[in-house]
Amino acid sequence: MTMTALITHPDCARHEMGRHHPECPQRLSAIHDHLIAQGLDPYLVPYEAPLVTREALERVHDPAYLDELWASAPLTGLVHLDPDTAMNPDTLVAAQRAAGAGVLAVDLVLGGEVGNAFCLVRPPGHHAGRARAMGFCFFNNIAVAAAHALAHHGLERVTIVDWDVHHGNGTEEIFRDDPRVQMVSIFQHPFYPYSGTENPPPHMVNVPLPARSGSDEFRQVVTDLWLPAIRAHQPQLLLISAGFDSHLEDDMGSLALREGDYAWATHELVRLLREITGGAAPIVSMLEGGYVMSSLARSAGAHIRALIEA
Ligand SMILES: [Zn+2]
Numbered sequence: 646m647t648m649t650a651l652i653t654h655p656d657c658a659r660h661e662m663g664r665h666h667p668e669c670p671q672r673l674s675a676i677h678d679h680l681i682a683q684g685l686d687p688y689l690v691p692y693e694a695p696l697v698t699r700e701a702l703e704r705v706h707d708p709a710y711l712d713e714l715w716a717s718a719p720l721t722g723l724v725h726l727d728p729d730t731a732m733n734p735d736t737l738v739a740a741q742r743a744a745g746a747g748v749l750a751v752d753l754v755l756g757g758e759v760g761n762a763f764c765l766v767r768p769p770g771h772h773a774g775r776a777r778a779m780g781f782c783f784f785n786n787i788a789v790a791a792a793h794a795l796a797h798h799g800l801e802r803v804t805i806v807d808w809d810v811h812h813g814n815g816t817e818e819i820f821r822d823d824p825r826v827q828m829v830s831i832f833q834h835p836f837y838p839y840s841g842t843e844n845p846p847p848h849m850v851n852v853p854l855p856a857r858s859g860s861d862e863f864r865q866v867v868t869d870l871w872l873p874a875i876r877a878h879q880p881q882l883l884l885i886s887a888g889f890d891s892h893l894e895d896d897m898g899s900l901a902l903r904e905g906d907y908a909w910a911t912h913e914l915v916r917l918l919r920e921i922t923g924g925a926a927p928i929v930s931m932l933e934g935g936y937v938m939s940s941l942a943r944s945a946g947a948h949i950r951a952l953i954e955a
Contacts, residue, residue: 646688647760647926647955650753653677654694654742657766659735663723666731667897667936668781673765676932679942680949688953690759694746694766696738697789701748704792705785705819710776714783726778740768740783743931747790747884750929755798755882761928761952763887763945769933771813771886772838780811780838786931787886788819791826794882801825804880806871806914807832807851808863808907809888809933810898812841816886817849824848827878829871831863831891833898850874859893859901867910872917882927883918885911889935889944897936904940904947911951926955 658670680686702711715737717724723731743766750762770787772780787805794800805820807813807830817840820826827848832841834853841851852866875883893901911928918926930952935941 647953649689649949649952650692650750650759650762651689651765652692652694652746652750652762653765654746656735656742657694657739660739660768661733662731662781668767668769671938672767672935672941675938675942676765676945679946683946683950685946685950685953689949692749692753694742694764695749696741697744697748697784701789701793702744702784704796705775705788707776714778730778730781736768736783742766743768743770744784744786744789747786747929747931748793751790751794751798751882754927754929755794760925761955762930763949763952764929764931766932769888770931771807771809771816771888771933772811773815774818782815785815785819787884788816790929790931791820791884795825800881802878802880803827803882803884804829804875804878805884805886806830807886807888807933808891808910809886810891810895810900811837811888811934812851813886814838814840817841817845817851821846821849827874827880829874831866833891833900836898848878854900856899857901860903860906863902863906864909867913872913875917876921879921881922882929883914885928885930886933887930887945887948888933889941892935892937892940892944894940895935895937897934904944907944908947908951911948915951915955928952928955
């Protein structure tokens with residue numbers, strides 16, 4: 646049994662992009678309620694997500710973009726940054742908590758206070774580029790966490806795993822010239838944001854899958870492509886962009902994973918990390934997509950249970 650941190654903050658539920666927007670505050674309560682119903686709550690160490698610092702954000706985002714975001718924040722109503730991505734008066738504080746959660750998670754895991762951590766946060770992050778909000782994302786939370794591990798803790802090699810149905814184009818853009826940060830992913834292709842297949846550098850193992858690919862295809866990619874690549878990279882920390890919109894029941898996309906696949910992949914990653922480090926399996930996982938409440942809650946629950954069992 647591992648000490649698993651659960652990092653969240655009520656501010657993350659205050660960001661809203663319109664009444665029928667799929668990236669809604671209920672996503673967090675659906676997961677949290679499920680963790681309690683499944684009896685997992687007693688095994689999680691709760692932490693409040695702090696506000697991220699400007700220094701941590703500037704490791705991956707252009708200062709001018711950050712200034713622009715702060716200047717765009719409305720006092721009332723919504724301001725749209727792209728057709729799917731809008732700010733309300735509470736967006737900035739929620740986004741600062743989401744990115745701050747990842748920074749705290751890295752500190753806790755690398756400091757040995759917990760074995761691994763799950764950040765139950767929104768807005769998500771993996772579409773946010775150096776100077777661009779898009780696809781429900783403002784700050785690239787997982788990139789901020791990875792950059793913190795490198796700059797603040799002096800790590801030399803980290804790996805980001807991304808199993809969201811959408812390609813993590815922001816994460817790839819931020820680290821495509823930094824081979825210290827390996828990225829391994831699957832994503833539905835062709836599909837939004839229509840990236841990830843053109844001349845990826847060798848440290849970007851991003852595997853497109855056709856619509857309707859399911860457990861067999863996913864497990865084959867993990868076994869044949871992800872695990873050997875991660876073993877070759879020898880990461881000192883593994884970060885997971887945990888998007889659950891790749892689930893069969895999630896109609897945001899057309900991949901067909903089941904909750905057991907996320908648990909299986911988590912166990913495989915833990916086992917490989919133990920082999921690499923000779924002991925600990927330092928993992929920081931952060932919520933990305935997942936828009937159907939039932940499959941989102943069950944998938945996150947299966948993944949978090951696997952982190953607890955690590
Ligand atoms: Zn997604």
